[in-house]
Amino acid sequence: MSVVEKAPPAPAPAVVHRGPVTDEHGRRIRVWELVLRYVLLLFVLALTVGPFLWQLSTSLKGPTEDIFSSPPSFLPAHPTLHNYARVSDTIPVWDYALNSLKVATANVVTNCVGSALAGYALARLRYRGRRVATLVFILAMLVPAESIIIAQFTTMRELGLNNSLVGVVLPGSVGAMNVLLMRNAFLNLPFEIEEAAFVDGANVWQRFARIALPSVKGTLAVVAIFAFMFSWDDFLWPLIVLSDPSKFTLTIGLNYLHGTFANDERLVAAGTVIAVAPLMVLFACLQRYFFRGVGEGAVKG
Template identity: 85%
Template sequence: MSLLEKARTAASKPPAAAREPRVTDEHGRHVRVWELTLRYLLLLAVLALTVGPFLWQLSTSLKGPTEDIFSSPPKFLPGEPTLHNYERVADTIPVWDYALNSLKVATANVVTNCVGAALAGYALARLRYRGRRAATLAFILAMLVPVEGIIIAQFTTMRELGLNNTLVGVVLPGSISALNVLLMRNAFLNLPYEIEEAAYVDGANVWQRFLRIALPSVKGTVAVVAIFAFMGAWDDFLWPLIVLSDPSKFTLTIGLNYLHGTFANDERLVAAGTIIAVAPLIALFACLQRYFFRGVGEGAVKG
């Protein structure tokens, strides 16, 4: 568990946000101008490398059928921006149905993970019962199992349950992840015990203590679990690829893979498809950055 602890201590100190706009280094000294210039030049270079590819994809998706997308030197901005390619994606594959499937899967994953992990985490952290240590160990073991190694067995299990090729089958294996359970357990363990004890003395039963006292105090961790559950389900590829075979049930990632496999030479079309798939998550990230960053440290074990 040392890894989880390391990750957690790393997470307990969130990356220092720019609170003061003064141009000083981390020691509070002034930064020399040439050094600052060099820094910004490097930052812009990395920016071009990390965000540039997304913008190039966006640009390609907006270029019309008559515009040359292969020119050298390249043309970075579309001459006459058009949404034509987005209409074509919708004509080629049922992209909005796929988006809806992805949304269903991601939403279900958020709900099951938040509820299931909070309940189980509370049981592991606060409740006394025989077998608690064994239960904790089971979750730790489950967290360490590399999912890529058990997908075939997961698939045969799904077949036995008759759930292969369904969206329920896509959600179930990760619906309450062991990592999230352990994250919630640690969050509950870090709460002071006295308040719950006082509530207990006042006659609150276990559900009341859980719902009214413990849960509201770990809202931040619940938010982290929710966001990573959403992102994980929305972005997942290998498992839906294996469990879904019927094109009408595809999620966006599998639909994109299909689009790429069938229309690989239509770059504008594929570009429009990828933008549809990535835009919602970038919007989500823009709104909830804090929790994304916080989750990195807490979820580092997920790798």
């Protein structure tokens, strides 16, 4: 499903030779069309990435620099990390980052383990009630989280887990969509290999861990990345379940920072940069899986 993987390879040599630029079918692209395309691409680039850079630039401007000037000054005159130091003086931003990291890591582990096991059970194992189990996950996927969030909150209170990081993790700890993604991945594996292992005396666990699981690493990576991104970015649920400021995740902490120091744009800008930087690095390194996840998720969703 990956767009990047599926797209036909670009004719790189033609580019290197500074010859006419051609499309994927080897046809020449007219010069004016090429220019028009790049102009549009740069325009959209300014619209999509520009706001992030403006935020970065604001966060690097010192207290004496005018951030409201018109026409605007895009680059800080004297770049300084002063605002980042101020953020950590104002709110315990590194504790919040650590909380977010804990929640996201836990979410990755539970989703990978839980959905791989359940997906394997749905795809490969024969037992009574398998159809019902599949239906349970399909129904769960169709229920919008926002429509049950109050009941999730009261459930957490009943379990005594509200206002804890465990409570933040639990509802999304084994996503129904991830289970179904893993199920599909296992279904796409040829049955014969596992059959051979069975003949050789491998039990269920060995077949799962040694043969099936290593063959679906790509889908598992997609599950891991989306679990990380989802919980790092999540806002509504932690906002509802966490009330103690010392337990805040980064998104809730940022919301608090904005609510209390809305007029200090440099401070809020520095806070948002801290929150978004880790994901940008992750995205830059693992783009392939991000795109692949969109394709698989959309087909399922």
